Amino acid sequence: MxxxxxxxxxxxxxxxxxxxxxxxxxxxxxxxxxxxxxxxxxxxxxxxxxxxxxxxxxxxxxxxxxxxxxxxxxxxxxxxxxxxxxxxxxxxxxxxxxxxxxxxxxxxxxxxxxxxxxxxxxxxxxxxxxxxxxxxxxxxxxxxxxxxxxxxxxxxxxxxxxxxxxxxxxxxCGAHESGEIGEDHDPETHLIPVVLQVPLGQREFIKIYGDDYDTKDGTCVRDxxxxxxxxxxxxxxxxxxxxxxxxxxxxLGSGEGYTVKEVIEAVRKVTGHPIPEVIEARRAGDPAVLIAGSERAEKILGWRRKYNKVEDIVATAWKYHQANPNGYNNK
The missing domain is CATH 3.40.50.720 (NAD(P)-binding Rossmann-like Domain)
Incomplete structure (x- = not known):
């Protein structure tokens, strides 16, 4: 085909x-x-x-x-x-x-x-x-x-x-297990690569937009x-x-999601870097929780996720960004 x-x-x-x-x-x-x-x-x-x-x-x-x-x-x-x-x-x-x-x-x-x-x-x-x-x-x-x-x-x-x-x-999110290809947007707005810019020395801290949401730690939950x-x-x-x-x-979703702080903590764990945080005001239009279910996709398509832990996802992204701190411009 x-x-x-x-x-x-x-x-x-x-x-x-x-x-x-x-x-x-x-x-x-x-x-x-x-x-x-x-x-x-x-x-x-x-x-x-x-x-x-x-x-x-x-x-x-x-x-x-x-x-x-x-x-x-x-x-x-x-x-x-x-x-x-x-x-x-x-x-x-x-x-x-x-x-x-x-x-x-x-x-x-x-x-x-x-x-x-x-x-x-x-x-x-x-x-x-x-x-x-x-x-x-x-x-x-x-x-x-x-x-x-x-x-x-x-x-x-x-x-x-x-x-x-x-x-x-x-x-x-994440990157190919080989580390050869990964996420490279300009400008980068996705949370995991933005947080990884701190251990890469490309920013001093990570901004958290709102810590007073009705969630387990006050920060937004996302898939x-x-x-x-x-x-x-x-x-x-x-x-x-x-x-x-x-x-x-x-x-296609995880059915549970992670808070912003949980993602940042996962990056700390994977990279060994402290990752300073700065709390900013909420962004307009940010819902507290956005996660999707995937029961039908799993049942009908036979889809199964290989990466179920945020630490494992972050580890693949870190492998790519360490080898390519400037994305494809390194090649």
């Missing part, structure tokens, strides 16, 4: 490529415009196409050349704050770009689509862990663009028979799912589509 991985040079996409390479029966083509991705993350021998999903002509060129059987889509812009200040840019890339991608798939009779969605479609949830069928009420343009695509996919299936799986999750476990879930989703030929949506 030929699989086109859109955004395959990005953080989650590059780890999906590594995991898919360990599975028999797949031929991989990576499509990425390298606006956020890193060509250094693409393994030797994997076909790479420098193309943009917002450019119909480049999509047509890639599909005509490679004739993929399935598409996995990781090309979204993902920064919540940026989506608030640039909503039109986010709708252009995340929605219009996906429409162009789906139009090209339909033209070339590609029937399988795995969509990297987000638990941000649920907004401030009424209950946690968030169930697959929880009400969808996104509170920012980023979450709304993902929900819009999920709606588009349902109508596209009705009209054209496209089969899809949407995977919703919060915080991807942290290892990026390799997410990659495995995408492969399981593709296997499910091919086997059952039925579209579905699944949440």
């Amino acid at each position: 030929k699989v086109l991985i859109c955004g395959g040079a990005g953080y989650i996409g590059s780890h999906l490529v590594r995991e898919l390479l360990t599975q028999p029966g797949y031929e991989i083509i990576v499509l990425d415009n390298l606006s956020k991705g890193h060509v250094e993350s693409i393994p030797t021998g994997v076909e790479f196409e420098n193309a943009n999903i917002c450019d119909k002509e480049s999509l047509e060129r890639v599909f005509s050349k490679h004739k993929p059987d399935a598409v996995m889509h990781f090309c979204a812009s993902i920064a919540v704050g940026e989506s608030v200040t640039d909503p039109l840019g986010y709708y252009e890339n995340n929605v219009v770009g996906t429409i162009y991608l789906l139009q090209t798939m339909i033209k070339h009779n590609v029937k399988y689509f795995i969509f990297s969605s987000t638990a941000a479609i649920f907004g401030n949830p009424e209950e946690t862990p968030i169930a697959d069928n929880a009400p969808t009420k996104p509170i920012n343009p980023y979450g709304d663009t993902k929900l819009t695509v999920e709606k588009i996919l349902a109508w596209t299936e009705d009209a054209h028979g496209l089969k899809y799986v949407c995977l919703r999750y919060f915080n991807a 942290y799912i290892h990026v390799t476990d997410l990659a495995t879930a995408h492969i399981k989703a593709l296997e499910y589509l091919v086997r059952v030929n039925k579209s579905d949506r699944f949440n």
